[in-house]
Amino acid sequence: MKAAILKEKKYTYQDYLHFPDNERWEIIDGIAYDMSPAPKIKHQRIVSKLDRILGNLVEEHGCTLFIAPTDVVFDNFNVVQPDVFVVCDKSKITVDNIQGAPDLIIEVISKSTSLTDRRDKKKLYEKFGVEEYIMVYPDNNYVERYTLKNWKYEPAESYRWNEIIKLNLFNIEIRLWEIFEKDVV
Numbered sequence: 001m002k003a004a005i006l007k008e009k010k011y012t013y014q015d016y017l018h019f020p021d022n023e024r025w026e027i028i029d030g031i032a033y034d035m036s037p038a039p040k041i042k043h044q045r046i047v048s049k050l051d052r053i054l055g056n057l058v059e060e061h062g063c064t065l066f067i068a069p070t071d072v073v074f075d076n077f078n079v080v081q082p083d084v085f086v087v088c089d090k091s092k093i094t095v096d097n098i099q100g101a102p103d104l105i106i107e108v109i110s111k112s113t114s115l116t117d118r119r120d121k122k123k124l125y126e127k128f129g130v131e132e133y134i135m136v137y138p139d140n141n142y143v144e145r146y147t148l149k150n151w152k153y154e155p156a157e158s159y160r161w162n163e164i165i166k167l168n169l170f171n172i173e174i175r176l177w178e179i180f181e182k183d184v185v
Contacts, residue, residue, distance in 0.1 A: 027079045058086050065086050066084070066098070072085065085098075089103075105132075142160055
C-alpha cells in the first residue's frame with residue numbers, strides 16, 4: 001500500500017469523497033493510501049469463505065457482517081475499507097457508510113499492505129475501540145488476533161492453519177483449515 005501524493009496536506013473525509021470513483025483509497029491519520037492493485041485470488045477466496053462462514057452466525061447475535069469495499073468512517077481523518085467486519089450497533093450503519101468503530105475487523109494481509117495493516121491500522125483500530133482485530137496471513141497460513149482490554153490491545157494470540165479460533169465477541173468457532181482451504185489429516 002503506497003502513500004498518495006506526497007503533500008504537506010492532511011486529507012479529510014470530504015477530500016476522500018472527491019477521489020476518483022474508479023480508484024480505491026483509505027485515509028489513516030490524514031494520509032491517503034492507494035489500495036491498488038486489486039487483491040490476489042487467494043486473498044479474495046479467504047474473504048469469501050469468511051463471509052459465508054460468519055454471515056448468518058453473526059446475524060443470530062443481532063449483528064451485521066460487511067466486506068470490502070464498504071467505508072468505515074472513524075472520524076474526519078480516518079476512513080478505511082476493512083476486508084471483513086462486524087457491526088452490532090445498528091445506529092452506526094448509515095445509507096452511505098459505517099460511522100464509528102466496528103466490533104470485529106478481519107484484514108487479510110497482502111504483501112503490499114502488510115506494514116500498514118500490522119502497524120497503522122492496528123493502532124487506528126485500538127484507538128477507536130475495535131474490540132477484536134484479526135489478521136489473516138494467506139501466504140504463511142496463520143492468523144493473529146488482538147483483543148481490546150482497557151483501550152489497549154493485549155499481546156497477539158497466534159493460530160496455525162490447522163487450529164480453531166473462537167471469536168471472543170460471539171460463541172462462534174472458525175476452523176481455519178476451511179478458510180485456508182486445506183485438508184486436516
